[in-house]
Amino acid sequence: MxxxxxxxxxxxxxxxxxxxxxxxxxxxxxxxxxxxxxxxxxxxxxxxxxxxxxxxxxxPEVTKAVSEQAGRIIHSSTLYLNRPMVELAERIAQLSGIPDARVFFTTSGTEANDTALLLATAYRRSNTILAMRNSYHGRSFSAVGITGNSGWSPTSLSPLQTLYVHGGVRTRGPFASLSDDAYIAACVDDLKDLLGHTRPPAALIAEPVQGVGGFTTPPDGLYAAFREVLHERGILWIADEVQTGWGRTGEHFWGWQAHGQSGPPDIMTFAKGIGNGMSIGGVVARSEIMNCLDSNSISTFGGTQITMAAGLANLTYLLEHDxxxxxxxxxxxxxxxxxxxxxxxxxxxxxxxxxxxxxxxxxxxxxxxxxxxxxxxxxxxxxxxxxxxxxxxxxxxxxxxxxxxxxxxxxxxxxxxxxxxxxxxxxx
CATH class of the missing domain: 3.90.1150.10 (Aspartate Aminotransferase, domain 1)
Known part of the structure; x- marks a missing residue:
């Protein structure tokens, strides 16, 4: 068979x-x-x-929530008020650590990262993106264009200009032999040098732990050091938490918190585990960034009731059982x-x-x-x-x-x- x-x-x-x-x-x-x-x-x-x-x-808690929601209504789109979507958005906004947060739901991590790139480039009026070497951010046209792993990037064509930064893989590359502090300093110097040779980028997108890249990590504090440089220039930080979020790393609820000395990211994406198998992704951003788009939009399947019911039950179970x-x-x-x-x-x-x-x-x-x-x-x-x-x-x-x-x-x-x-x- x-x-x-x-x-x-x-x-x-x-x-x-x-x-x-x-x-x-x-x-x-x-x-x-x-x-x-x-x-x-x-x-x-x-x-x-x-x-x-x-x-x-x-x-059982997720299965029951999905079954009960399916018996009421499965889907209506974002054109109508949706209680499970609002309730899950409220919880995620509060957990994110991002002030005055807004949440937009998608159906996958790919779509979440695609949305984050749309927001960052529209907000900053720039199509230049900083990304990490060995990174992976999804399989949409924009996401493969910023992916720093050739095995998962099938085309060099892209609507974005991508510049790749050192630092995601601690034990490889030109700075591998340095101590953690010296490694961070060298990566920051490289970032500053790179920014001196290009037009102002919209954002840096980075996975706190590189997922498809083999679960590689920089020293704790690297992205906080990067954030100081970016903040001085008005460049946004997008934390791709598709694989690291919801407490998987143990020490922190979000992967960015290992680098959180300078505060939360401007934009954060999530997906994977929140639905425990149901298709949920999303973006969290400060209100002025999320609301910067000047045209209408909807999401047909993002935030649909049955997936939101699963997400609420799953998140509740995760938190209550530590x-x-x-x-x-x-x-x-x-x-x-x-x-x-x-x-x-x-x-x-x-x-x-x-x-x-x-x-x-x-x-x-x-x-x-x-x-x-x-x-x-x-x-x-x-x-x-x-x-x-x-x-x-x-x-x-x-x-x-x-x-x-x-x-x-x-x-x-x-x-x-x-x-x-x-x-x-x-x-x-």
Whole structure:
């Protein structure tokens, strides 16, 4: 049956629509931190539909909210007052830390970033954007145009002029050998030099932790230092929290807060986990930025009642059960366990991350040369052992990505770490 479905998939869907595994997997149902495939095999899920099943599979509170809302009305568009949308916007505005915040809902992180770019360029009257090397911001025409990862940017054509800044990958590049303070100073000097050679940009867009880039992070405080330079010149800061938001990093509710010495971003985007699988994205911005557009607009499916009901139930569950704290505690244990394993596996260059957002970079032993073939082999071996993980990274996709639902318990973390240890030790 799976082979038949694979043939049908290939006959009607694009060749560039990526599938994991040599024998692609059909997931039929899930519960908690586990999913099952069409053959009845059970897996511990450490990727959550690309960080989207944030709390748990088939979470009763979310399932009930969706079912009850579906029994009333599923959709009406933004042309009518929408109580669930207003209620979720109120909660997100308050949690964002952005003063006098306005919230606009979309259906994906791509659309959220696209909207943020529209707002920033309209507000600043500039089509120049600063972006980070190794970044990823979505698959729309504008988003691929600012993505700093060639594996995810299929065209150089763009409505925007993009300038790429150092700093997103602490352990690679010309400043890797410096101390954290010296690294930040060098990146700031590079930013200042870049700004001296170009027309004033609209904004810097940055992921606090680079997601598709392999869960890479700069030193804490880098974006605060950047913000001081940008603020002096009136340049906006867009924090792309599509993967880092909602407490996943454990230490903070938003990724930007690790760099928050100079205050919140001007614009923040979100998506992924807030809907626990339902299609929710959005933008939060100061009112004068959000309201700068001088034409009418709507969102047909952004903010639709059924997704907002899911988001409200999911956010309530996350806050009431302190899943941020759980990500900090269980994620910390998992990172240390994986680092102990990696120290004995020459092909692992680095285990990095924070909370339940962990990257394992695979290289050819004794070098910094990416080894995507071995990374793919570990992905396969983990599946054979009953564990689903992701992959990503610059330098030819040689990083493994570990991002379980935030309700992961210690026993499940130990189980997943043991499977990953066996998978890593299987490297020839």
């Amino acid at each position: 799976t082979n038949d479905l694979l043939g049908r998939h290939r006959a009607v869907l694009p060749d560039w629509l990526a599938l994991y595994y040599e024998e692609p997997l059909e997931i039929t149902h899930g519960e908690g931190r586990h999913v099952w495939d069409a053959q009845g095999n059970r897996y511990l899920d450490f990727f959550g539909g690309i960080l989207t099943t944030m709390t748990a599979h088939a979470l 899943l941020q704290g759980n990500a900090r505690r269980v994620g910390g244990l998992l990172i240390e366990r994986l680092r102990a394993v990696a120290a004995q596996v020459p092909a692992v260059r680095e285990v990095r991350g924070r909370g339940l957002m962990i990257g394992i970079e695979i290289t050819k032993p004794g070098t910094d040369e990416a080894d995507p073939r071995t990374a793919a082999a570990v992905l396969e071996a983990a599946r054979e052992g009953g564990l689903l993980i992701g992959k990503g990274g610059g330098h030819n996709t040689s990083s493994l990505r570990v991002a379980p639902p935030l309700s992961l318990n210690v026993a499940e973390a130990e189980e997943g770490a043991a499977i990953l240890e066996n998978a890593l030790r299987s490297i020839p």
